[in-house]
Amino acid sequence: MEIEVGPLADRGRVPRGDRAAGLYLVAREGDEHLGHVRLRWRGAYRACVSPEVPGDGPFLEDLFVEPAYRSRGVGSRLVAEAEELARALGGRRLELRVERSNLRARALYERLGYLEVGAADDHIAGSFIGKDGRPHRWHGEMLALVKDLEAPG
Ligand SMILES: CC(C)(COP(=O)(O)OP(=O)(O)OC[C@H]1O[C@@H](n2cnc3c(N)ncnc32)[C@H](O)[C@@H]1OP(=O)(O)O)[C@@H](O)C(=O)NCCC(=O)NCCS
Numbered sequence: 001m002e003i004e005v006g007p008l009a010d011r012g013r014v015p016r017g018d019r020a021a022g023l024y025l026v027a028r029e030g031d032e033h034l035g036h037v038r039l040r041w042r043g044a045y046r047a048c049v050s051p052e053v054p055g056d057g058p059f060l061e062d063l064f065v066e067p068a069y070r071s072r073g074v075g076s077r078l079v080a081e082a083e084e085l086a087r088a089l090g091g092r093r094l095e096l097r098v099e100r101s102n103l104r105a106r107a108l109y110e111r112l113g114y115l116e117v118g119a120a121d122d123h124i125a126g127s128f129i130g131k132d133g134r135p136h137r138w139h140g141e142m143l144a145l146v147k148d149l150e151a152p153g
Contacts, residue, residue, distance in 0.1 A: 005025050057093055
């Protein structure tokens with residue numbers, strides 16, 4: 001598995017977000033796109049992450065691994081590489097948000113040393129058209145997690 005870093009490494013596959021904001025780390029095996037994660041600097045919504053960008057810390061978002069490649073360490077490796085990059089850019093801690101009900105992602109982050117720091121009153125909501133062709137509403141409660149990048153180990 002190789003990890004590529006770029007402003008947006010795979011335009012065809014990464015669906016969301018401002019193309020100029022942050023760096024995507026993309027995991028590949030040959031031509032196969034295994035997954036991705038985005039590293040951003042808080043406040044740097046229009047600029048690529050760089051040491052020159054002011055902000056109070058880096059954060060991760062849009063971690064995704066293709067279902068066929070899950071449980072092989074791809075997600076953990078993406079997060080670990082993003083941490084390395086954040087450290088190299090001078091970041092002291094890395095933040096992210098995860099939905100309370102996303103137990104799988106929460107277990108992954110916990111294993112990698114992320115601690116819950118609240119934001120339990122932060123909610124997201126939306127709607128989508130289900131397989132039954134009808135609109136459904138969804139609602140999620142977001143948790144904020146943080147990892148100290150300077151801690152040993
Ligand atoms: C959450 C998500 C990113 C995890 O990705 P992943 O590549 O499966 O993560 P990992 O493989 O690193 O770790 C997950 C599991 O693999 C196991 N694992 C880790 N390395 C492994 C390896 N080398 N070989 C076998 N299994 C391994 C872990 O023990 C863990 O166990 P589990 O399957 O019981 O959960 C993925 O499920 C996903 O894309 N979900 C949808 C999007 C999402 O929820 N994103 C998070 C938003 S905050």
